[in-house]
Amino acid sequence: MATAMPAAEHSRKILVAVIDAHPGHRQQVAAALTSFYQVAVYERFDQAMESLAGTPPCVVLLDEKALPRLGGDPIATARRLLKGVPIIRTLARPIQQLGSAAYDTDACLEKPYRRSTLIKTISGLVNKSVEAGWETLAPHYKESLRRTVDSFNNISDLIDKGEPLVYQEITEACGPLVDAVSNHDFKVILNGVKGHDNYSYVHSLRVATLLSLFGHTIGLKGDDLSLLASGGLLHDIGKMTIPHEVLNKPGRLDDGELQVMRSHVPKSVDYLQLCDSLPKGVLTIAAQHHEKLDGRGYPGGLKGSQLNELARMASIVDIFGALTDRRVYKEPMSPEDALTMMTERMGDEIDLALLALFRAMLLDAATPSA
Structure with missing residues (x-):
């Protein structure tokens, strides 16, 4: 289930979308980010894609446990629907276990990670995306x-x-x-x-x-x-x-x-x-x-x-x-x-x-x- 923002917030662009099946961790991450970004949180991957496809955020924080088990390649689906929005994968196991899949997203964070690390990663990806546009x-x-x-x-x-x-x-x-x-x-x-x-x-x-x-x-x-x-x-x-x-x-x-x-x-x-x-x-x-x-x-x-x-x-x-x-x-x-x-x-x-x-x-x- 997605958590709606207050009505006053709808006029502002959602900067970070948090997709995480664990309610406690989902809310903890959202609380850590709200001083820096507008945040929308989602429990399910498919619900997030349906909500965000029309108005893509600047960054997606995607926990691997929220990925659907069936139905093709969800990362590729997110790439297609969100038109190149940077994706940060979070996981509760060593990143090395992902193998080549670690390169499917723009960054990976292994739990537990520091708040400062999360914010630095998000900020770097947002700025990289904006600065890439300068090339045109x-x-x-x-x-x-x-x-x-x-x-x-x-x-x-x-x-x-x-x-x-x-x-x-x-x-x-x-x-x-x-x-x-x-x-x-x-x-x-x-x-x-x-x-x-x-x-x-x-x-x-x-x-x-x-x-x-x-x-x-x-x-x-x-x-x-x-x-x-x-x-x-x-x-x-x-x-x-x-x-x-x-x-x-x-x-x-x-x-x-x-x-x-x-x-x-x-x-x-x-x-x-x-x-x-x-x-x-x-x-x-x-x-x-x-x-x-x-x-x-x-x-x-x-x-x-x-x-x-x-x-x-x-x-x-x-x-x-x-x-x-x-x-x-x-x-x-x-x-x-x-x-x-x-x-x-x-x-x-x-x-x-x-x-x-x-x-x-x-x-x-x-x-x-x-």
Whole structure:
């Protein structure tokens, strides 16, 4: 039997389908995933295929005990009905016992497995599927996406090793993005990361794109645009050290969790300062994008004239990005609603003159001629 999601959830895409004949394990897996994904659970394979064939999920988690004993090759059936959706097989015996059948699915997990292993496996397959779609794009779009995601992932490894980033590599990775922005040809890049499972990368790429577009609109060029794009891509790298359960928590953060979340700003600054060649502007974006004009921001409680134009621009773009991002626990706000909310409710926090320019920029970018 399939477990229906609440009515409010039907508007959101099911990301992970869990097919498992054991009710206890089925619910345990679903509970482990709901902080990260929308989940649908099924007891029977045939029921799952009937339900999912019309609206395929991003990943299927299939326990071998849920496979039908008769009726041909169920994995091949799933492949045909779900049109290439990645399948993770779970089993309560050594994977070696599967022999060549271990290659019928995209991944195998032997019970008991860690929650972190499950999430990492799902995320990797989702991103691999999305990134495979980039191969069909024009070369300059593909290069922009591929180089920025590779650089972003490489930073994670550098942080783990305590090694500084190489700023020139970041600017080179952002080069195709800056070119696209300068030519008003960036929408394909933003559409290319829809469905990507690395939220921090998606948000950072959107901020990099919109911040450099903002700069282009007010007349910045060359190295200045490169600085904005690089600053946008790097502004939240401290979040790479934040636990997933805090970063992706659906509800309101408690005081302790809020403190952990806010620590991403000083962590970003501390890491970026390891790079001797980093422009001051990139550090300003990372350090001040959560500051507010009324002094109620963090981490420094800066206000008014203490915030330069770069910090004010970054704050607007970051807030707009967060409101219009899709998260597991919320639908994205429309750009119009986000801009209205920012104008009507955040007048004490952000620079309304710059916000008006930002709104005009988005309206201009939305016109066919742009």
